[in-house]
Amino acid sequence: MSEASLEDQFLELLKKNEKFRLAVASYLGYNEILRKLSEHDEKFNSILEEIKLLREGQEKLWEEVKALREEQNRLWEGQNRLWESQNRLWKEVKYLRAEVDSFGKAVGRTLEDYTAAFVRVILEDKGYPKEKINIRKTTIIHDNKIVEIDIFNEDPLIVGEVTTYLNTVEQAKEEINKILYDKEVVERKFKRKVEMKILAVANVPSNVLEELKKLTEDNEITFIFGRELVQEI
Numbered sequence: 001m002s003e004a005s006l007e008d009q010f011l012e013l014l015k016k017n018e019k020f021r022l023a024v025a026s027y028l029g030y031n032e033i034l035r036k037l038s039e040h041d042e043k044f045n046s047i048l049e050e051i052k053l054l055r056e057g058q059e060k061l062w063e064e065v066k067a068l069r070e071e072q073n074r075l076w077e078g079q080n081r082l083w084e085s086q087n088r089l090w091k092e093v094k095y096l097r098a099e100v101d102s103f104g105k106a107v108g109r110t111l112e113d114y115t116a117a118f119v120r121v122i123l124e125d126k127g128y129p130k131e132k133i134n135i136r137k138t139t140i141i142h143d144n145k146i147v148e149i150d151i152f153n154e155d156p157l158i159v160g161e162v163t164t165y166l167n168t169v170e171q172a173k174e175e176i177n178k179i180l181y182d183k184e185v186v187e188r189k190f191k192r193k194v195e196m197k198i199l200a201v202a203n204v205p206s207n208v209l210e211e212l213k214k215l216t217e218d219n220e221i222t223f224i225f226g227r228e229l230v231q232e233i
Contacts, residue, residue: 112137112150112162115200118224119151119158122196128156142185149182151198159186160198160222167205172212175199176219200224 116135123133138152151160159182166172176199183194199221204212216223 111164111200111202115151115160115162115198115224118200119153119160119196119198123153123156123158132156140185140189142188147182147185149186151200152186154190156195157186157190157192158196158198159183159194160196160200162200164202165204166201166208166212169208169211172204172208172215175201176215176221179221180219197221198224 119135120133124130132155133153135151135153135158138149140147140149149159150162152158159179161175161179161182163175166175179197179199183197187194197220199216201212201224204225213223215221
């Protein structure tokens, strides 16, 4: 057999016979190389699988982050709506307070007018000439302080306070002390005795009323209810 023929047969076997190829590869020292290449392929495939899993995990993580951002946006929107509602509420409270203050001032002014008219009737019944009766609100400077007096008449000398509501006994005592202080200030200024002290109150709780009556009686203060004023005038 010629060398060319033998070579052809050898090549043909390598091409067609896998067992022969492996035997030749083992003989030539390539078997270990092929085994390592196979192991590398397996490791590479494993790495690819891990990368795939990591990507899937990353996608899930981004979905969770997106959901959290959406939830955070909803929370901020809710907070903004809450702040807007709170601002509207404060505006309404401010408006209501202004209305109440205006109403309180209007009621107080009306009560002062009723009290002045009521005192005018009392003085006329006592025989004082009308030209001497000038019931009004006034202010007096005393010890560098401004003293406001709700009810004042110069001759006869009269002082009084008017309030829409006394809620507690402590408030009632404060109002009594205010009248007594007014009396002292006026007597020092005009060098005459005050002939009448007046306290006019629109509303008094029942638990305060009896104590207030006693306080005014002990201090010789004429005590007048708001309802009395309307009925008498």
